[in-house]
Amino acid sequence: MRISIYGSTLEAYVTAVCLALTENSVTLFSNSFPAEDDELPFIKSEPSLTNKLSEAIKENTLKVRETSAFINANIHWLFYKGKNFDELLYVIKELLSDQEAVSVVISTTLGVGTYNRLYNHFENEVKNGFLKLATLPSFIREGRALDDFANPELLLIGTEDNQLISTLSYLLSPVIQKAQKVMFISGAEAELIKTSICSMLATRLSLINELALLSEELHIDMDKVIEGVSSDSRIGKSYLDLGCGFGGLTLPQEVNNLLEQFSNKSTASIMLKAVVEANQTQKELLFRKLWHYYQGNLSALKVAIWGASFKPNSSSIANSPIHELVEALTAQDCNISIYDPAAMPALEFKYTSYANVQLCDDKYAAVQESDALFIVTAWDEFLAPDFNQLKTLMKIPVIFDGRNIYEPREMETLGFEYFAVGRGKTINL
Incomplete structure (x- = not known):
């Protein structure tokens, strides 16, 4: 499958590398969103990521681009860790203006309500079949990111679009086979589950301290x-x-x-x-x-x-x-x-x-x-x-x-x- 990934985060790089090494054609647009000041050095410190990145590029299954030119792809996957909803909105608008119909997956820390805000903003495009929208919350942890992607404890696929469910199931079939639990749910449910997990973990840490x-x-x-x-x-x-x-x-x-x-x-x-x-x-x-x-x-x-x-x-x-x-x-x-x-x-x-x-x-x-x-x-x-x-x-x-x-x-x-x-x-x- 042809996959376009947008973002400069650890999650974006890991997802691009893992999908490229499972017989997909992946293009990573690393400058699509502004990076945090200290975000990019992870490429050197994350175990095996540099070697896997080089391997995927050498096999010509992964291309890394700094420009944000949009290309035809089966899936456009957006990784955004900022706080400005409009930046995410802008990229989706650009995708829609450049192509007749797009399937967009978002992985973001904007939190609960993001999926519904996007759905409501593009309601006409969704209902007319021009936009298929899903959210996949990331549970990748620094220091073990490649293993977290390939062998997740929990994989949440949030969308109500049956065709997109089928496409993502095929794309992520190697991950689904190894995941301890997979849930196909609504985008809003996926966001609340991710946020609830993080909040409970934070509560444990604060209480024990x-x-x-x-x-x-x-x-x-x-x-x-x-x-x-x-x-x-x-x-x-x-x-x-x-x-x-x-x-x-x-x-x-x-x-x-x-x-x-x-x-x-x-x-x-x-x-x-x-x-x-x-x-x-x-x-x-x-x-x-x-x-x-x-x-x-x-x-x-x-x-x-x-x-x-x-x-x-x-x-x-x-x-x-x-x-x-x-x-x-x-x-x-x-x-x-x-x-x-x-x-x-x-x-x-x-x-x-x-x-x-x-x-x-x-x-x-x-x-x-x-x-x-x-x-x-x-x-x-x-x-x-x-x-x-x-x-x-x-x-x-x-x-x-x-x-x-x-x-x-x-x-x-x-x-x-x-x-x-x-x-x-x-x-x-």
Whole structure:
């Protein structure tokens, strides 16, 4: 089949590569929508994506174009992660003006109501058969994106058009065979399912972090609590990782989308507002601990930060806690040195004008003469550093671990003061 894909996101590239390697002719228009500032480096950091991309191009089943010229295709698949509905609307209008009839699939984070807004806007074209419309929410995760596409836990195909259902079933037949569950539903239902999943995951993360704050006050190791809680089959282990706040594009945007939906209804969501507020507070946790540790005397201190991406195996700093930390430390006249193995291009773009921010190409260079070390991202290379070298390089051997990657007793034995989330030494905030 001939497939045109529009977008510069990870999802767009992965979908283009996977479809091109299953005997389809795919054209990827990578500049169809504006990219986030830190979005494109994923091509290098995503396992196997570069090789698969080269393979598909070499086999001539995939063409990557920077222009937005529209071509005849069986499916036009739009990937959009922005916030402007009109940008999505514009591309569909262009498709309709260039061809007699088109089948359009949308994968977007615009959230609940997007499908119905598009359907209502193009109602005449839909009823007259000029536009066939579907939505396929993406559940692709950075670091394992190719596997998520090829072997999904859940595949949602949202459309009421039987012909389009048939076309997508044929196109995605290799995926459908491996998916744990496939649902053919309306576009509106698909959007609400995706948003509900993201909101529930965000709620789990915020709640477990709040419980961790209580565990610190009670001098209880939160890891033991999580071990017990997760043994209940009704709860399980997923998304119970303690940390200094969740980030990325998907979870925050989906939660905000759902909040907007509630704001337009007679009932407001008290819980989702609390989730957003709790996550924002959590992003400030490491700074608050530093503040109390130094009793508010932070001016001219040097703070090292290991990790900036919102999660390991990602180059994206979208909604990462790094931003709250940099702003808070800057306001206190602190000097900041940051190291991240993948997010340096994004950091350079964001913080190149900050005179107090130094970007380092080595984790040990970042901690030289530092008064504290923050750990923001649980990259593998941070798990077992040379602690003797680390202690020698630091001016004050104190670590504020936002991802709980070390054992508190071991760190104490090594001569570090160690403050984590729900573990380690306790500071009354």
